[in-house]
Amino acid sequence: MAPRECEICQNNRAQILRPKNHARICAPCFTALFEQEVAETIESSNLFQPGERVAIGASGGKDSTVLASVLKTLNERQKWGLDLVLLSIDEGITGYRDHSLEAVKRNAADLDLPLKIVSYQELYGWSMDQVVAQIGKKGNCTYCGVFRRQALDRGAAMLGVGHVVTGHNADDVAETVLMNLLRGDLPRLSRATSIVTSTPSAAKAKSADGKVTMTNVKRSKPMIYAYEKEIVMYAHHKKLDYFSTECIYSPEAFRGSARTLIKNLERIRPESILDVVKSGMDMARLVPQEQGAVPEEVEMTGRCGDAKESGGEMAAMERKLQQDEVAATNGIGVEIQLPRSSKNDRELGSAHAHSRETVALKAANDHPDGQNHDRDQLAPVTLPTRTKMKQKPAGRGAEKRTLPPKQKLGQCEKCGYLSSQAVCKACMLLEGLNKARPHTGIEVG
Amino acid sequence: MAEHASIPLTIEFTGGLELLFSNQRKHQVELPSSNRSPNVADLITYLCDKLMKDPRKDMFVLDGTVRPGILVLINDADWELEGQETYQLQPRDEIVFVSTLHGG
Numbered sequence: 001m002a003p004r005e006c007e008i009c010q011n012n013r014a015q016i017l018r019p020k021n022h023a024r025i026c027a028p029c030f031t032a033l034f035e036q037e038v039a040e041t042i043e044s045s046n047l048f049q050p051g052e053r054v055a056i057g058a059s060g061g062k063d064s065t066v067l068a069s070v071l072k073t074l075n076e077r078q079k080w081g082l083d084l085v086l087l088s089i090d091e092g093i094t095g096y097r098d099h100s101l102e103a104v105k106r107n108a109a110d111l112d113l114p115l116k117i118v119s120y121q122e123l124y125g126w127s128m129d130q131v132v133a134q135i136g137k138k139g140n141c142t143y144c145g146v147f148r149r150q151a152l153d154r155g156a157a158m159l160g161v162g163h164v165v166t167g168h169n170a171d172d173v174a175e176t177v178l179m180n181l182l183r184g185d186l187p188r189l190s191r192a193t194s195i196v197t198s199t200p201s202a203a204k205a206k207s208a209d210g211k212v213t214m215t216n217v218k219r220s221k222p223m224i225y226a227y228e229k230e231i232v233m234y235a236h237h238k239k240l241d242y243f244s245t246e247c248i249y250s251p252e253a254f255r256g257s258a259r260t261l262i263k264n265l266e267r268i269r270p271e272s273i274l275d276v277v278k279s280g281m282d283m284a285r286l287v288p289q290e291q292g293a294v295p296e297e298v299e300m301t302g303r304c305g306d307a308k309e310s311g312g313e314m315a316a317m318e319r320k321l322q323q324d325e326v327a328a329t330n331g332i333g334v335e336i337q338l339p340r341s342s343k344n345d346r347e348l349g350s351a352h353a354h355s356r357e358t359v360a361l362k363a364a365n366d367h368p369d370g371q372n373h374d375r376d377q378l379a380p381v382t383l384p385t386r387t388k389m390k391q392k393p394a395g396r397g398a399e400k401r402t403l404p405p406k407q408k409l410g411q412c413e414k415c416g417y418l419s420s421q422a423v424c425k426a427c428m429l430l431e432g433l434n435k436a437r438p439h440t441g442i443e444v445g
Numbered sequence: 446m447a448e449h450a451s452i453p454l455t456i457e458f459t460g461g462l463e464l465l466f467s468n469q470r471k472h473q474v475e476l477p478s479s480n481r482s483p484n485v486a487d488l489i490t491y492l493c494d495k496l497m498k499d500p501r502k503d504m505f506v507l508d509g510t511v512r513p514g515i516l517v518l519i520n521d522a523d524w525e526l527e528g529q530e531t532y533q534l535q536p537r538d539e540i541v542f543v544s545t546l547h548g549g
Contacts, residue, residue, distance in 0.1 A: 004526075013522065014522065014526055015521055027521070061547065062547070144451035200487070222505070229545060232516060232545045233516070236459075236541075237521075238516075244459070244461040244547045245464075247549055260513075263514045264513055266513065267513050304536055330539040332496050
């Protein structure tokens with residue numbers, strides 16, 4: 001029989017088999033090691049400033065419950081001097097969120113941390129139950145993700161907190177890496193693997209009076225290297241109380257397939273989860289930094305019927321908006337050589353108006369308008385033409401690269417949230433919802 | 446070891462699994478033993494056939510084994526340290542099934 005003692009203390013019997021390295025250790029050594037590793041992740045990434053006010057995104061689920069407990073413990077032990085607060089979002093999902101909020105309240109009491117609950121109802125005038133009643137169960141997760149992201153930022157701003165931490169774990173990130181690999185969405189993949197995601201304005205100093213606004217909130221994932229299995233084991237051995245049910249609206253769709261793959265992989269080679277995370281991080285380095293990128297990372301932890309998957313819809317909407325902007329500024333893209341002649345110039349003028357993808361080349365008989373033009377081998381001229389963007393839905397990174405660099409972050413004219421468009425995503429979605437319910441509007445500030 | 450007519454066990458379901466078992470987390474089970482000592486595989490079969498009131502068997506077992514994502518603890522230790530399904534059950538053992546398949 002395999003040796004029964006803990007490999008670390010050699011004293012107690014081994015209770016846990018660590019997935020990342022097959023170490024056999026006892027529960028006390030495990031909890032200490034788990035906390036230590038999270039501390040190392042935090043300290044090596046310089047995640048926190050001394051005395052910083054940090055909000056913990058708390059859902060009452062296993063990840064955020066463990067995160068809150070570990071951070072509180074580490075804060076005291078490592079003397080980081082952080083001012084910790086729990087921030088919970090109430091999406092208004094009866095039978096799911098109302099129960100998990102009870103768990104968050106218990107957490108807050110157990111850990112003696114202040115708790116702020118922000119609800120979709122108060123922020124947007126719509127609970128998810130109402131959204132689903134309105135639009136059905138297709139695409140509802142997109143709404144929830146977009147709303148949640150803004151809700152977390154707004155909640156943080158209400159608390160005067162510039163930094164929100166979430167309980168994303170290694171399994172979550174590995175799933176996201178796989179999902180986006182399968183969809184060919186490298187930019188989204190790279191955002192998922194970064195331990196800190198901040199809006200560009202977060203890098204700047206806060207406003208002159210030191211106020212935190214909802215447009216400069218930093219996000220980080222301290223447990224990004226922690227295995228989900230170990231999080232559950234930590235909660236078990238520390239007897240932490242958490243809530244565990246699937247959102248009633250989440251379809252078992254694309255993320256579910258990635259999750260199944262990860263779980264099966266974990267069975268035969270558990271180290272793979274962290275390896276996928278690390279590979280994802282390496283792949284992320286290949287993605288060029290986007291200029292003034294919009295923080296459209298949709299807020300998801302784990303099991304939602306992922307908006308990243310119905311990210312197809314968001315992606316389509318975004319593409320359309322980007323293309324409209326490009327069309328407005330007459331975007332420059334693929335250049336095509338064409339023998340020059342006055343006729344060509346005229347025809348090209350009309351070609352622009354037609355917004356055809358590529359202008360006809362070379363021989364006269366190839367010309368779509370059937371026009372005859374000179375076959376003179378005059379000096380070829382490069383001419384602007386519509387880009388291939390519209391034709392091929394290539395990786396979104398490709399589109400971002402060809403965007404006019406003047407795309408920059410501004411503020412939504414309706415609610416003031418961060419957006420590269422005049423109206424932010426959340427407001428756009430709300431407009432759609434409110435058409436059927438005209439007396440509701442979005443709160444500003 | 447003397448033969449017992451049945452083996453008394455404490456079974457616990459958490460992480461949402463309790464929903465499959467009449468919403469009850471803890472169960473006291475008398476596992477009937479045949480002429481040989483039952484192991485965890487036998488227990489799982491028994492739980493599926495006799496204790497699970499919910500028809501969704503595949504939320505607990507898949508392809509003849511416990512569904513990936515469900516952790517099994519035998520007397521508070523990972524079952525992989527004890528031989529997984531081949532572990533021979535002893536009277537008054539405590540088996541915990543923890544599902545990790547839910548949001549965090």
